[in-house]
Amino acid sequence: MSMPxxxxxxxxxxxxxxxxxxxxxxxxxxxxxxxxxxxxxxxxLTEPVIRQIRFDxxxxxxxxxxxxxxxxxxxxxxxxxxxxxDPAASVDSPDDxxxxxxRSDTEE
Amino acid sequence: xxxxxxxxxxxxxxxDATLAVVAVDDLEAFGELVRRHQDFVYxxxxxxxxxxxxxxxxxxxxxxxxxRGLPNFKGDAQVRSWLxxxxxNLALNSVQRRKEYPSETLPEPxxxxxxxxxxxxxxxxxxxxxxIATLPENQRVPLVMREYGGLSYQEIADExxxxxxxxxxxxxxxxxxxxxxxxxxx
Numbered sequence: 001m002s003m004p005x006x007x008x009x010x011x012x013x014x015x016x017x018x019x020x021x022x023x024x025x026x027x028x029x030x031x032x033x034x035x036x037x038x039x040x041x042x043x044x045l046t047e048p049v050i051r052q053i054r055f056d057x058x059x060x061x062x063x064x065x066x067x068x069x070x071x072x073x074x075x076x077x078x079x080x081x082x083x084x085x086d087p088a089a090s091v092d093s094p095d096d097x098x099x100x101x102x103r104s105d106t107e108e
Numbered sequence: 109x110x111x112x113x114x115x116x117x118x119x120x121x122x123x124d125a126t127l128a129v130v131a132v133d134d135l136e137a138f139g140e141l142v143r144r145h146q147d148f149v150y151x152x153x154x155x156x157x158x159x160x161x162x163x164x165x166x167x168x169x170x171x172x173x174x175x176r177g178l179p180n181f182k183g184d185a186q187v188r189s190w191l192x193x194x195x196x197n198l199a200l201n202s203v204q205r206r207k208e209y210p211s212e213t214l215p216e217p218x219x220x221x222x223x224x225x226x227x228x229x230x231x232x233x234x235x236x237x238x239x240i241a242t243l244p245e246n247q248r249v250p251l252v253m254r255e256y257g258g259l260s261y262q263e264i265a266d267e268x269x270x271x272x273x274x275x276x277x278x279x280x281x282x283x284x285x286x287x288x289x290x291x292x293x294x
Contacts (some may be wrong), residue, residue: 005228016287031258041150046142047173050135
């Protein structure tokens with residue numbers, strides 16, 4: 001930024017004097033105030049912004065992975081339950097032995 | 109833009125609109141967009157919240173949101189005015205959350221040391237802040253949108269919900285008032 005301050009002020013005053021009646025509604029303004037305030041920021045935001053975006057992306061991926069795991073666990077549970085209902089599948093199931101033991105315990 | 113190491117970015121030759129397209133899937137490209145506009149976006153937030161720390165947080169959040177919104181950015185508006193709108197909306201929400209219009213004056217920038225130009229610039233900014241602060245809010249907001257943000261009259265009308273002619277009238281009045289105050293200062 002090297003424009004002399006009085007030129008900035010002149011540009012601003014000239015803009016303030018301008019008759020914008022003929023300026024089209026969609027025409028952007030020259031924004032002389034932005035020139036005057038240029039250089040106010042004393043830090044560089046690039047690194048913190050990129051870090052924040054990466055963190056957000058990481059969180060989204062973790063949530064997505066968590067949801068995927070939950071879906072797979074749900075599917076496995078359904079599949080397992082279906083297997084338990086199938087008499088042929090329960091013949092060799094060690095769980096059944098446990099449950100029969102429990103039943104006999106209860107009967108006693 | 110803060111002075112710092114020179115960035116030999118491969119994207120420095122791209123215009124904003126092209127950069128915005130590339131940056132959807134490329135964080136390095138988005139970093140270039142941040143470098144180009146961070147000073148302007150910070151200033152936009154600072155004009156509203158009048159607090160340097162808060163303005164910096166808002167500028168950062170504005171860029172994060174802009175990155176999320178990039179896939180939907182149609183390019184029918186300038187990148188700069190799009191970022192300006194995101195930042196000012198966040199800043200206005202922040203002010204509303206605090207349930208008070210920030211009446212405190214901006215903190216004094218560090219005392220200029222050395223170059224005469226810095227002293228003059230410091231004085232001009234202070235005079236401008238004072239002059240803008242005395243404008244009624246219904247003139248100040250559209251004036252800052254136009255003369256700081258560079259928004260078109262139509263964009264200001266869309267943002268404020270005011271009729272186009274009202275926007276033009278208020279900006280004209282604000283300009284006259286600001287000009288008179290600055291002429292006195294000069």
